[in-house]
Amino acid sequence: MAKFPLLSCLLISAAVGFSWAFQSSAPTSSCSTMMPRHLSRAQDHGTNPPPYQITIDDGIDTYKPNQQIDLVLHTSEPSVLAQGFILEARTVSDDKPVGTFVNAHKGTKIMCDDKAVSHYRTYQVSKTRYRMTWLAPDTDVGDVVFVATVVQSYRIFWTGVRSVALKRHSPTPSPQLEETMFQADTNVTSFCNEALLMPLPVERPHVAILCDDHVQCPCGWFCCPTCVEERCFGQAICRRPLPVEEAAEVKPESDEESRERVERREPVRRERSSRRSRTW
CATH class of the missing domain: 2.60.40.4060 (Reeler domain)
Structure with a gap:
């Protein structure tokens, strides 16, 4: 008779163990x-x-x-x-x-x-x-x-x-739309006071370092003020910033080119000086 309680315990234990595999969650x-x-091991993915x-x-x-x-x-x-x-x-x-x-x-x-x-x-x-x-x-x-x-x-x-x-997810930055100013390849009149009569030769046109009146134009363009007698008259042109590799290729202005530029601008300087004298 003592065997029956032991057998019952074994059956109950087996049923409980079996239920772990098939429980509600x-x-x-x-x-x-x-x-x-479970008493068994997980299957090997390789075999x-x-x-x-x-x-x-x-x-x-x-x-x-x-x-x-x-x-x-x-x-x-x-x-x-x-x-x-x-x-x-x-x-x-x-x-x-x-x-x-x-x-x-x-x-x-x-x-x-x-x-x-x-x-x-x-x-x-x-x-x-x-x-x-x-x-x-x-x-x-x-x-x-x-x-x-x-x-x-x-x-x-x-x-x-x-x-x-x-x-x-890493969003790709959408390219910025260039404004109309960027359609030109060289010199574009800026939003400064007046337009220049002629382009101003600059060793590094993508950096405005000519005068103390540094004005930055929209769209990343830089105003390059025209300097006459070390004064800025608010006249400027905008030049598109050059890529680094292009900027490296820009050659410095030679002495002869510098003299020619001064000679071209001399009549303009005299005219402005004359106007200031008449005004005073």
Whole structure:
């Protein structure tokens, strides 16, 4: 008679152990380990690859802050129905759970402080696909990958079933539209007081260093004031800034070119001096 209580205990223990594989959802202890409480070991991916895949909808490969992304855990082989699973989004760099799961779909349960999603059922049922929705965090966490543990039977399960990595979306700066001033290739009259009578030779036309009256024009152009007798008369031209490689090719003005420039400007200087004298 003493054997019957012992046999009953063994049957109850076996039933409890069996129920871990087929309970309504993964236990909370799996939140950190992602391991089922089974007596067997996980299958080796090398000798027995998992027949399950994690697919991200629409082929998305990047994510933005607070973006909702739909994904599916599925198998194309009806003979390997998933009895249960737990799935999380983890950082590629340090394997930490990130983001949250929202809008629990049929047959799933959100758990682990919304960091994971698991199967959910009140009766025994197996499925070929589970759908879920992940909400990306509002901070930069780097690349993210979805990782799952999938149970096929009490003794057969796989850990480390992974999706392709999602990269943090980096917006490409849109090119700035050039204003009308940029349509000219050389000298353009600026928004200074008057227009110059002739271009002003400058060793480095992309830097306004000629006078103390440095005026910067719109669109990154620089006003180069015309200096007469070390005074700036507010007359200027705008020259488009040169790229570094082009600026390096600009040759300094020779002494002869400098003398010719002064001679060309001498009549203008005399006329202005005469006008100032008549004004006073």
